[in-house]
Amino acid sequence: xxxxLLVEDDASVGRTVSRVLRGSRxxxxxxxxxxxxxxxSDPDVAVLLLDLNLKTGPMQGDDLLAYLTVHRPExxxxxxxxxxxxxxxxxxxxxSPVQYLRKPxxxxxxxxxxxxxxxxxx
Numbered sequence: 001x002x003x004x005l006l007v008e009d010d011a012s013v014g015r016t017v018s019r020v021l022r023g024s025r026x027x028x029x030x031x032x033x034x035x036x037x038x039x040x041s042d043p044d045v046a047v048l049l050l051d052l053n054l055k056t057g058p059m060q061g062d063d064l065l066a067y068l069t070v071h072r073p074e075x076x077x078x079x080x081x082x083x084x085x086x087x088x089x090x091x092x093x094x095x096s097p098v099q100y101l102r103k104p105x106x107x108x109x110x111x112x113x114x115x116x117x118x119x120x121x122x
Contacts, residue, residue, distance in 0.1 A: 001118040002046035003027055007035040007064065008082075009056040013103070017049065020107050025120040032059035036067070045075055046119040049101075052083035052090060062093050078117055 003025040008014040014028050027042075029035035032054055039045060048068075052061040059067075061081055068075050077099075083090060084103040091098075101113065 002044035002120060003042070004047050004049065004114055004119045005029065005035060005038060005045045006049045007032060007054070007061065008049070008051045009054045010051070013051075017110065020110055021114055023122055024114060025122050031057035032061065032064040033057045035064060039072070043072075046078065047114055047117040048075060048079040049114075050079055050081050052081050052085070065094070065098065080113060 004021055004027070006014060006017055006021075006026060006028045007030075008017065008028065009030050014030070018026055018028060027038055029038050034057075035048075035050075050061045050064060054060050061083075065076070065079060065081065068079065080099045080101050081090075082101045082103055082105060087100045087102065090100075101109065
């Protein structure tokens with residue numbers, strides 16, 4: 001079905017998610033701009049795990065989501081925004097409902113979400 005694309009600027013979170021999902025093909029982008037480059041070179045994304053508050057570039061997670069809404073609408077339904085904030089506190093930033101995972105995300109929840117999209121094995 002494709003690979004897991006993790007967009008996360010926090011190295012410890014990125015390493016943890018990579019370990020938890022080590023049975024799936026995963027690419028870790030540390031910025032929204034890196035994620036866009038990755039999706040251009042390999043558009044076959046099974047599921048996108050997207051940090052809402054990125055500190056490594058001018059684009060934030062919601063900027064990337066807005067871009068995808070226009071240019072890759074089929075991927076939006078397989079995109080999960082992640083943040084330590086309550087969903088109610090950030091929902092106003094989006095024009096439509098989003099799939100949301102509150103950090104810290106439990107291992108079982110993370111695995112279940114990803115496996116429901118049947119990514120390629122590592």
